[in-house]
Amino acid sequence: MGHGGNIYRFAQHLGCLPEQVLDFSANINPEQAVDLDCLQQVQVAPYADPDYSALKQALKTRYPQPVGVEIEVFNGDSAAIFAILRYLQPNDLVLYTPLYGEYAQIAGHLGCTLHNINRFGSVTAAVPKNSTVIFVNPATPDGRLYEMQALLTQWQATDCTIIVNESFLDFCVMDSVAEHITHYDRLYVIKSLSKFYGCAGIRIGFILAAAQAIKALIRFEPTWKLSSLDMAYMRQALANMAFIERTRQQTAYRRDLLGQALQASGLFEQIYPGQANFLLAKLVNDGDGYQLQARLAASRLLVRVCDNFTGLDKSHVRFAVKDESAIAQLASCLREIHW
Template identity: 30%
Template sequence: MGTEETGGAGHDLRHHGDAEVRDDGAALVDLAVNVRADTPPPWLREEIAGSLSALAAYPDGRAARAAVAARHGLPVERVLLTAGAAEAFVLLARALKVRQPVVVHPQFTEPEAALRDAGHTVERVLLRAEDGFRLGPAAVPEAADLVVIGNPTNPTSVLHPAESIVRLARPGRTLVVDEAFMDAVPGEREALAGRTDVPGLVVLRSLTKTWGLAGLRIGYALAAPDVIAELERAQPLWPVSTPALAAARACVAPRALAEAGHAAYRIAADRAHLVSGLAAFAARGVRVVEPAEGPFVLVEIPDASGVRRRLRDLGYAVRRGDTFPGLGAEWVRIAVRDRGTVNRFLKALSAALDPPAHPRDSLD
């Protein structure tokens, strides 16, 4: 585990999985973006469509805010609705007066990008592959007054114990925990959303991943009322659209929570199938970071850039890993998909690892 100060050089912090799919317009099977496949479900599309008749009025977020608060057993003063979790990172970077922000990497790069854009010098704590990308709380500098960590972490798929993260809390420190993928963890074990006993805690949630709403932009922050008030003052007027508010209400309703719970168990089973399939390539240098707990896995592959290119030729997109601080060109992130898709992908991966003269021939 190490630390470094950085201006972001050497890593494209604005590169995201959608670029892997959209680069050349090819029709690719998407294993690069961490949005659950076959979403949003029909009932959610109907809820969103039903809100369109109210578009002439300005958005009113009170009902959605109350619904999110009830979902986590919190007063509404501890909830802020945002245009996706990414907006919350921008608000935190702009609204909070911090002197020594620290981001625990490898993780989602937008928190650091937002801090840098707001003029902050960011210190990185780099978790190591040889430690399984696991957090040692002592690695975070004591003087840090803002600490950002993901749980489960994108792209490593590591689920840190809640109490390990709580040990990072200090008086005078803001502890930001990105739980964008926590609803893909069965039982949401290790979640901190809803906790009010951790000083300086800010928990961010996204509704775009599990429900396939990346194009709608809806998420929220949970924090002490004074922090929520600061973030709200930094928001523009009406930041969350009426359709997104309708989606928020629907996605925290009991029916949706039950469906998400079932989906988490399906994801876990499909992930186990993917990991088992990847293990068959161990003799060819393929290594999965385990235990994986998110809807994606991080994989080390010799000549990963070449493998990615050959996979594209075979119709599959995976996420490059070298844009994440702490990872090099030998890493890729692979989204969990259904077993049929995974089986076809594994066949393509076998061809990409040891390409014949005509790669498509091996798939006939």
């Protein structure tokens, strides 16, 4: 599966309903901040606000911005990634791998020269001067959380344009690098809301950048990107501040349970320590993740094989953090597997 979360194709293959699939392939919080009842009074007849004013205000309240920093919303973080690369049109693009394949695909369409740096090897390797660097923190698919100051200093010293994707940072107790935009206006921060707030069907991501950069970026954007329903739901979710700490504590506890289940199975030679809502594991003896996926499919469990992440192969499998019941079911299924 090229991207996690395609439960529809998986269910069709199994001959079951999508809601009967236990999806460990997509890193989506199993909890939601608000109930769908909050949409009952949303007016759908008029056009949505093309400036997204109420949503942007909710985002600014949830994610305070330094002076001179502005925000633009997109139909998910994938749309934000494409928009920013299309706007920047970089000649040299540095990708810190392992990384989603989408970045390389977009770069290929734009004609960029790609430079891959293996984070597992040397994260501080030299980068070309005046290049554009993309860094995901916490990283995916391993969930490692990086201290960013040294990297930011290195990139600035070589006059790089910097894109930091913080789609999973809400699960961690660490400040955003957005505060550095005030001092370096070639820094762009991408955030997703669907992962933390458990609403993959609500497609909202956003970019934080210097005001003049946002002004230039939105010249390429359509007038209406988000629906009234999407925005109303997200405003309610952002307002639930108690959800933040509760989710962090819950995720840490469940991540530990997941790690214990993977370790106890004896199927993995390495479980990567992660700080997000997923864990990456490597099968013993370079095992085949697709064979594991097939064995788990009989129990309607879907996991993510990570061979389409640059630098990884089919022995690497990623597991999303789910609730206690789902983790217990996974643990039971893993115990029945013997290579």
